[in-house]
Amino acid sequence: MTIIDKTADVPAPRGSNDESGPLLEVRDLHVEFHTRDGVAKAVNGVNYSVSAGETLAVLGESGSGKSVTAQAVMGILDMPPGRIPKGEIFFRGQDMLKMSNEERRQIRGQKIAMIFQDALSSLNPVLSVGYQLGEMFRVHQGLSKKDAKAKAIALMDRVRIPAAKERVNDYPHMFSGGMRQRIMIAMALALEPDLIIADEPTTALDVTVQAQVMDLLAELQRDFNMGLILITHDLGVVADVADKIAVMYAGRIVETAPVHEIYKRPAHPYTKGLLESIPRLDQKGQELYAIKGLPPNLLHVPSGCAFNPRCTMAQDICRTEVPALRPVTEQDGTELVGRGSACHFWKETIHG
Amino acid sequence: MGRYVARRLLQMIPVFLGSTLLVFSMMYALPGDPVRALAGEQTVDPQQIAAMKKELGLDLPLWHQYWNYLVGLFQGDFGTQIASGRPVADIISEAFPITVRLALFAFIFTVVVGISMGVFAGLKADTLRDRGLLVLTLLLISVPSFVLGFLGQYFFAFQLGWVQPNVSLEASSDELILPAVVLGSLSLAYVARLTRTSVAENLRSDYMRTAVAKGLPRRRIVGVHLMRNSMIPVVTFLGTDLGALLGGAVVTEGIFNVKGVGYNVFDALRHREGATVVGIVTLIVVVYLVASLVVDLLYAVLDPRIRYA
Numbered sequence: 279m280t281i282i283d284k285t286a287d288v289p290a291p292r293g294s295n296d297e298s299g300p301l302l303e304v305r306d307l308h309v310e311f312h313t314r315d316g317v318a319k320a321v322n323g324v325n326y327s328v329s330a331g332e333t334l335a336v337l338g339e340s341g342s343g344k345s346v347t348a349q350a351v352m353g354i355l356d357m358p359p360g361r362i363p364k365g366e367i368f369f370r371g372q373d374m375l376k377m378s379n380e381e382r383r384q385i386r387g388q389k390i391a392m393i394f395q396d397a398l399s400s401l402n403p404v405l406s407v408g409y410q411l412g413e414m415f416r417v418h419q420g421l422s423k424k425d426a427k428a429k430a431i432a433l434m435d436r437v438r439i440p441a442a443k444e445r446v447n448d449y450p451h452m453f454s455g456g457m458r459q460r461i462m463i464a465m466a467l468a469l470e471p472d473l474i475i476a477d478e479p480t481t482a483l484d485v486t487v488q489a490q491v492m493d494l495l496a497e498l499q500r501d502f503n504m505g506l507i508l509i510t511h512d513l514g515v516v517a518d519v520a521d522k523i524a525v526m527y528a529g530r531i532v533e534t535a536p537v538h539e540i541y542k543r544p545a546h547p548y549t550k551g552l553l554e555s556i557p558r559l560d561q562k563g564q565e566l567y568a569i570k571g572l573p574p575n576l577l578h579v580p581s582g583c584a585f586n587p588r589c590t591m592a593q594d595i596c597r598t599e600v601p602a603l604r605p606v607t608e609q610d611g612t613e614l615v616g617r618g619s620a621c622h623f624w625k626e627t628i629h630g
Numbered sequence: 631m632g633r634y635v636a637r638r639l640l641q642m643i644p645v646f647l648g649s650t651l652l653v654f655s656m657m658y659a660l661p662g663d664p665v666r667a668l669a670g671e672q673t674v675d676p677q678q679i680a681a682m683k684k685e686l687g688l689d690l691p692l693w694h695q696y697w698n699y700l701v702g703l704f705q706g707d708f709g710t711q712i713a714s715g716r717p718v719a720d721i722i723s724e725a726f727p728i729t730v731r732l733a734l735f736a737f738i739f740t741v742v743v744g745i746s747m748g749v750f751a752g753l754k755a756d757t758l759r760d761r762g763l764l765v766l767t768l769l770l771i772s773v774p775s776f777v778l779g780f781l782g783q784y785f786f787a788f789q790l791g792w793v794q795p796n797v798s799l800e801a802s803s804d805e806l807i808l809p810a811v812v813l814g815s816l817s818l819a820y821v822a823r824l825t826r827t828s829v830a831e832n833l834r835s836d837y838m839r840t841a842v843a844k845g846l847p848r849r850r851i852v853g854v855h856l857m858r859n860s861m862i863p864v865v866t867f868l869g870t871d872l873g874a875l876l877g878g879a880v881v882t883e884g885i886f887n888v889k890g891v892g893y894n895v896f897d898a899l900r901h902r903e904g905a906t907v908v909g910i911v912t913l914i915v916v917v918y919l920v921a922s923l924v925v926d927l928l929y930a931v932l933d934p935r936i937r938y939a
């Protein structure tokens with residue numbers, strides 16, 4: 279069996295203007311936190327990639343390492359206590375982990391931008407939104423205060439904030455949740471980055487506003503042909519906007535697949551469990567399925583497959599051997615492009 | 631905003647009346663009186679004393695004396711010292727500039743050194759330098775200021791000979807540095823701690839993470855995003871502290887023999903010069919009230935979430 283790592287034997291694409299390879303490629307990324315109680319292994323070998331114009335959805339329950347991976351990509355991990363003992367993060371073929379602080383800063387905001395979950399706490403409470411938006415242009419492009427403000431108004435218009443001109447000097451707390459998240463999106467969009475990482479951009483919003491914000495994000499991504507990493511708990515959102523999915527568990531990618539295939543035929547018991555726990559209209563009234571057991575303790579990740587204490591299909595091998603992320607094929611062996619599963623029994627799961 | 635300021639100014643009236651009345655009755659209740667104090671050890675004819683008291687209005691009941699004082703005050707008359715015969719207004723205008731200078735130096739010292747130390751420690755919370763600051767501030771808080779004053783005098787005046795132990799009459803600025811440092815050291819400890827906690831807390835906030843993610847240079851992240859937020863509680867404290875510094879000057883002036891407000895209050899207290907004490911204390915109260923109003927307004931400028939109506 280081969281391990282999925284398309285680029286392992288191909289030399290990594292070099293040169294900053296390389297348009298052919300993926301925009302971002304995370305390889306075997308490990309992140310650990312050194313805490314009082316011990317070393318928490320939050321990310322244990324994540325591999326994923328995103329190309330221009332592509333949307334990768336990262337799924338997984340709370341604590342699975344979705345945000346930590348994103349923070350490592352962004353270069354905003356708390357270090358210490360965080361540490362990256364192993365791994366590479368290629369942006370346009372260059373390993374960002376080997377760059378100087380200044381080089382990384384130049385990428386942040388200009389090439390890769392991030393949208394956070396809670397816009398109220400993520401925006402500075404004592405600076406006007408116009409200032410915070412304009413700051414991007416002033417710092418990165420050296421614009422004057424006046425020009426930066428004009429750009430800020432244009433941005434607010436772009437994300438459809440009504441009366442942008444009148445509201446540019448307002449403070450974050452004066453906006454509604456949805457409008458605030460639009461401001462976050464505008465800020466990420468300011469310098470037209472190549473890649474946007476959105477970490478649960480709609481979780482803090484009312485259900486009615488969620489769809490609007492998500493639609494806006496998807497629309498902007500299409501218009502600017504950006505890569506998008508969308509971190510979410512919400513499988514419903516994913517189906518509408520994502521191209522491919524990566525499911526995380528205990529700091530690893532346990533399944534990857536093009537978006538629609540995963541709903542039809544999951545190849546990992548954990549994914550299957552996740553899908554069965556979505557409330558469905560046609561099953562109204564029935565008891566909702568939930569994966570039994572608790573998320574793993576990252577200080578002591580279970581040996582073998584980290585999911586084994588909670589898995590209904592677990593066998594002895596699951597407790598001793600870590601399953602690698604392997605290509606998933608049809609029963610007759612035909613390749614399923616982009617599909618992979620880190621389960622010893624993926625065949626039984628998808629075809630059984 | 632305007633209405634808020636007006637309301638605050640109106641609120642000052644009862645506070646002003648209350649504090650003057652309080653000081654006035656305290657002076658009244660103290661044993662001894664200025665006329666007898668004037669006589670010193672000599673035995674004087676009690677009839678003469680009574681006559682003098684009558685002339686000065688000191689035989690009137692408390693409320694009447696207070697009323698006379700207030701009436702005088704509203705005509706701009708702070709009264710007259712009995713012993714020297716000098717108008718209290720003269721004494722105040724002579725002593726206040728010295729004390730204000732002393733307090734201002736102490737304030738600047740507190741602000742500059744206290745905030746710098748707090749930021750320095752707060753940026754690296756729970757490291758050696760942070761612990762060091764904690765110990766230092768604890769020391770400053772627990773050691774009474776007169777001990778600190780005498781220590782300062784001992785080392786800098788007697789041992790090193792850098793300064794004179796006593797401040798001269800004109801109280802030049804360089805002479806006031808040591809007293810100002812002693813006066814400001816307690817506030818410094820509080821400001822440093824408050825800044826440290828505020829910085830360390832804000833450092834962990836989400837908007838700081840956003841600022842980093844925006845690719846801003848560190849200078850700007852700390853100087854604009856962190857400081858603007860961290861200074862809010864510190865400014866509030868500094869406002870109330872300005873008044874405390876004026877009050878604290880009384881003790882410090884005693885140690886260094888500065889002929890400022892503190893010296894005069896002390897002197898007046900000893901001689902039961904009611905008008906002088908009330909006049910000076912009232913002025914300190916007014917300064918305190920105005921300072922806290924200014925700070926509250928500044929607070930609204932610093933934190934847009936605060937709205938006064």
Ligand SMILES: Nc1ncnc2c1ncn2[C@@H]1O[C@H](COP(=O)(O)OP(=O)(O)OP(=O)(O)O)[C@@H](O)[C@H]1O
Pocket residue numbers: 311313318320338339340341342343344345346347356359360576
């Ligand atoms: N600064 C930190 N210090 C210590 N541990 C951390 C830190 N940041 C994250 N962790 C740990 O890393 C693990 C993964 O966290 P992460 O935020 O990536 O989860 P997540 O998948 O994003 O979950 P959620 O869906 O709740 O956002 C968690 O167990 C968390 O406790």
Ligand code: SF4
Pocket residue numbers: 546547548583584585586587589590591592593596601620621622623624
């Ligand atoms: S490897 Fe074993 S324990 Fe892990 S998901 Fe597959 S069957 Fe379950």
Ligand SMILES: [Mg+2]
Pocket residue numbers: 344345346477
């Ligand atoms: Mg998260």
